[in-house]
Amino acid sequence: MSSDQLNSQPETEAQTEAAVEAAAETEVDGESEVRSLASVASSVEETQAPSTSHSHSHSPAGKSTEAPLTGCVVRIKRELQDIRKHPPPNCTADLHHGDLLRWTAGVNGPAGSVYEGGHFRLDIRFPASYPFRPPRIRFTTRIYHCNVDSRGAICLDVLGERWSPVMNVAKVLLSIYVLMSECNPDDPLVMCIADQYKTNRREHDKIARNWTKLFAMTKVQDKKGEKDADQRNEQHQEQKPMPSQPAD
Structure with a gap:
């Protein structure tokens, strides 16, 4: 080995050690950054990709539990328990076929409004970033309203720019x-209904009441009628005499 090679060897080893230390620091910093991002639930919905930091979570064997979803699930379970014990006035909500991230809700038409007497169903879906982002809520019962379109989407500030993690489903309902009971025609989702509300309120209210009877009351009455019919049939079967046995 030449003297030049001997002289350069310590320098090479020093450079190697420095590179290893830099790589280790980069790896630690990168892992910290990943964990920091994973703790922010909004990053999950944007990336839609599993984080490598999930392998560091202490979850039972055979179960895949994502760290960001944990906070979401805990929050939704707590809200579900609260809304079952203390439902908001004129509102109901519960799981949709046992799916924690999807609920079915109901809102009764306010007394004195054109929706009085109707029961309106809503579909609620929670993003993985909840409660940092609002749930997606839409009417599944048709309603004639300037702030609700034909697909059931709702123009409501607390479901958009005014959403805050301190909000919850009960408050939104x-x-x-x-x-x-108090629509907002100045910020409509359906312009023609908003114009009619401003210029021909009588006709607007007439159509809204007809829609309420047609879509929000008929199904409830049909279900009640079916239940009453089933009860009558059961009573009839109980009272019906048994056929006599043929003589031998």
Whole structure:
């Protein structure tokens, strides 16, 4: 080995050690950054990709539990328990076929409004980033309202720019209930209904009441009628005499 090679060897080893230390620091910093991002639930919905930091979570063997979803699930379970014990006035909500991230809700038409007497169903879907982002809520019962379009989408500020993690489903349902009694024609989702509300309120109210009877009351009455019919049939079967046995 030449003297030049001997002289350069310590320098090479020093450079190698420095590179290893830099790589280790980069790896630690990168892992910290990943974990930091994973703790922010909004990053999950944007990336839609599993984080490598999930392998560091202490979850039972055979179960895949994502760290960001944990906070979401805990929050939704707590809200579900609260809304079952203390449902908001004129509103109901529960799981849709046992799916924790999807609920079915109901709002009764406010008294004195054109929706009075109707029972309106809503579909609620929670993103993985909940409660940092709002749930997606839409009417599944048709409603004639300038702030609700034909697909059931709702124009409501608390479901958009005014959403905050301190909000919850119960508060949103109450906001929807208020919106049904006091629509906002200045920020409409259906312009023609908003114009009619401003220029021909009588005709608007007439159509809204007809829609309420047609879509929000008929199904409830049909279900009640079916239940009553089933009960009558059961009573009839109980009272019906048994056929006599033929004589031998």
